[in-house]
Amino acid sequence: MNPEPERKYLLITPARNEEDNLPDVSESVTGQKVTPALWIIVDDGSTDETPQILEELKAGYSWIQSIRLPPRPRDITFHYSYVCKQGFDYALEYCRKNGIEYDYIGLLDADTVLEENYFGKLMDEFEKDSSLGIVSGGVYYDVGGKLSREVSDKNLPRGTGRLWRKFCFLETEGYQVEPSPDSISNTKAILRGWHLRQYVDVVEIQKRKTSAGEGLWNGYVKNGWMAYYVDKNLSMVLFNTLYYSLKSPYYTGIAYLYGYLNSAVKKENKIKDMEIRAYYRGQNLGFLFSRISGVLSRSSTDAGQGEQ
Structure with a gap:
């Protein structure tokens, strides 16, 4: 009989000037029924109160760490993936040095609030189906107090709130510095026989419209x-x-x-x-x-x- 799988995951979050959103986002992560083994928040040169919020989070939770990137020209093509990759690389090395075990790797944008058992539900799906490589919940917006889902292909996980099976993440060459790195990761996973899924009944509420970060x-x-x-x-x-x-x-x-x-x-x-x-x-x-x-x-x- 196979041993029960560990329910341990890493989480990476890029953040720049997110003082308005980060308190709600961090509350939703620290309040998860299954909290991350490690949460790395990458401060991309914030000039607001984001660094102070991160210091408070690190003081309150041993599994939260942050890194701050030096100033770098911003663009709407490669920059986002560069920031995320710094977080992934740091997290993997941090786990190696500190003996932290994990089975899944997640990405969460700093404008996305999660339901209480978000990652627990996604890991349930992984445990039901060994062919799943990447999953996510469905992205919703709060419109006048009602949730409206942003429709997209249910066979394609969303960028924010996605979770990779560790082996799938490594087999598909990790997180690449490319435009639309999530689509590239999806494609490489499909080509290697992994199944992908978006579970729309697992709720993540995004505070900005997709693709609206630069307008x-x-x-x-x-x-x-x-x-x-x-x-x-x-x-x-x-x-x-x-x-x-x-x-x-x-x-x-x-x-x-x-x-x-x-x-x-x-x-x-x-x-x-x-x-x-x-x-x-x-x-x-x-x-x-x-x-x-x-x-x-x-x-x-x-x-x-x-x-x-």
């Missing part, structure tokens, strides 16, 4: 650039343009297409990882129709993200 227009221009960067084929680009255009606000589709076409005209660099490029070039009409069917089956009252 919605810039966020969706980045998504278009990312489509060009990974060599996504034109049929998928046009589908995503239409999909975004049907959302609110409508201009997100225009921003997405502009980002793609602007990159194509400039002949900007594409990702060097040929495995990723081959995957996105190979998304055929069957894949496209499955995406359309998925969109049509979703609730028309929810606002969606939908990009992979």
Whole structure:
């Protein structure tokens, strides 16, 4: 008989000027029914009260640590993944030096509040299905006191609140400094036979709209650039343009297409990882129709993200 799996996980959170959100986010993490074995919060050069909040958290909980990154030019392409990777690398080395065991690795943005048993529920799913490699809950927004889910593909975990099985994380080359690193991690996991899942009944409440950190227009221009960067084929680009255009606000589709076409005209660099490029070039009409069917089956009252 196999021994009972350990319910231990690491958690990484990038944070920059999050004094408004971090108190609620940290309360939701410290109040988890299963708390992390280690929580690393990466202070990306905050100029508000974030450093003081982190010092108070470290004083109150031995399993919370933070690192502060030196000033570095910010951009909406590689910077986020760079900050996160500093946290992952630090956490893995910290565990190695201090003999901390763990079975899962999580990523949580500093604007996301979790339900009380968020990670416990996700680990339950891992324990039921050994083929699961990456999971997350569903992202919701508090709209006038009611929760509204941001619809996206249930077979694709969200970026914030995601949890990797340790072996999947290592087998897929960890967390890479790339634009849209979560999509790249998803793709590598799929190509290695792992199953992915978003459990929409496991609730995470995001305080900012997805892709809104630099403004919605810039966020969706980045998504278009990312489509060009990974060599996504034109049929998928046009589908995503239409999909975004049907959302609110409508201009997100225009921003997405502009980002793609602007990159194509400039002949900007594409990702060097040929495995990723081959995957996105190979998304055929069957894949496209499955995406359309998925969109049509979703609730028309929810606002969606939908990009992979």
